[in-house]
Amino acid sequence: MDIQLLLVPYDTARRQWRSGAGPEHLLQAGLTTHLQGRGHSVADIQVIEADPDQPPTEIGTAFELMRRVAVAVRTVRAAGQFPVVLSGNCNSAVGTLSGLTPARRAVFWFDAHGDCNTPDTTATGFLDGMGLATVLGLCWHQLAASVPGYHPVSPEVTFLLGARDLDPPEDEFLAGSAITSAPVSQIPARLPELLARVELDDALGYIHLDLDVLDPRVGQANSLPVRGGLSVEQLTAAIAAIRSRTQLGAAAITSYAPEFDVQQGVCRAAFAALDAILADGA
Numbered sequence: 001m002d003i004q005l006l007l008v009p010y011d012t013a014r015r016q017w018r019s020g021a022g023p024e025h026l027l028q029a030g031l032t033t034h035l036q037g038r039g040h041s042v043a044d045i046q047v048i049e050a051d052p053d054q055p056p057t058e059i060g061t062a063f064e065l066m067r068r069v070a071v072a073v074r075t076v077r078a079a080g081q082f083p084v085v086l087s088g089n090c091n092s093a094v095g096t097l098s099g100l101t102p103a104r105r106a107v108f109w110f111d112a113h114g115d116c117n118t119p120d121t122t123a124t125g126f127l128d129g130m131g132l133a134t135v136l137g138l139c140w141h142q143l144a145a146s147v148p149g150y151h152p153v154s155p156e157v158t159f160l161l162g163a164r165d166l167d168p169p170e171d172e173f174l175a176g177s178a179i180t181s182a183p184v185s186q187i188p189a190r191l192p193e194l195l196a197r198v199e200l201d202d203a204l205g206y207i208h209l210d211l212d213v214l215d216p217r218v219g220q221a222n223s224l225p226v227r228g229g230l231s232v233e234q235l236t237a238a239i240a241a242i243r244s245r246t247q248l249g250a251a252a253i254t255s256y257a258p259e260f261d262v263q264q265g266v267c268r269a270a271f272a273a274l275d276a277i278l279a280d281g282a
């Protein structure tokens with residue numbers, strides 16, 4: 001496959017801080033060579049950067065990065081390449097998915113957390129806990145509309161996979177939503193059945209992999225580890241099940257703070273996940 005890696009090396013508007021260091025770490029661990037060894041062609045790395053003349057703010061900088069990601073993803077696809085976004089924050093997904101319109105998009109969101117708080121429900125104020133909510137059009141309407149190509153994704157074609165640390169308002173929202181939420185215990189065995197319930201034939205898929213969906217025994221992905229996560233085998237099997245049902249338009253690996261990944265287990269898992277995402281036929 002012809003791949004373009006798009007790096008978004010920021011966490012909460014701070015470059016190279018915490019999970020902002022993840023994208024560069026994956027490269028230094030040999031990601032490009034690894035992908036080439038699998039037969040893929042990999043274009044020169046493209047780094048998405050915030051405007052250095054603007055003062056950083058968590059919200060403003062995040063949306064600025066989303067706008068740039070959206071344009072980059074659209075350009076990459078127009079050139080016939082497959083965009084793989086390596087981002088510190090999950091909210092890069094707003095940009096990535098905006099770069100795929102007007103296609104009908106399907107979202108496969110692997111995450112230990114729900115990322116579906118809104119400014120009215122968040123208890124932490126962490127913008128990244130609202131990434132999926134923004135994708136769905138639940139909040140930040142004015143800023144989301146500033147992202148080129150932005151259009152909310154339908155909950156009917158949104159899958160939250162492996163989430164196990166949900167805030168009460170997120171639980172409540174998911175219970176009343178058409179989103180399919182599959183707990184770790186159902187992955188991968190029940191996935192084919194859950195995928196079959198949804199019309200995916202004409203959809204363009206987006207795999208969003210927050211590496212904290214992995215069990216901490218694989219390795220600690222970031223500062224928010226949650227027990228009871230996916231094994232590497234469960235993750236790659238789930239990706240294969242998704243791949244067998246839908247064509248992918250883009251993928252992202254996010255929320256990886258290498259300082260916590262002492263044994264490099266998460267790094268190896270990220271490579272294995274990308275192999276599954278990029279296997280022949282995408």
Ligand SMILES: [Mn+2]
Nearest residue numbers: 090111115210
């Ligand atoms: Mn996340």
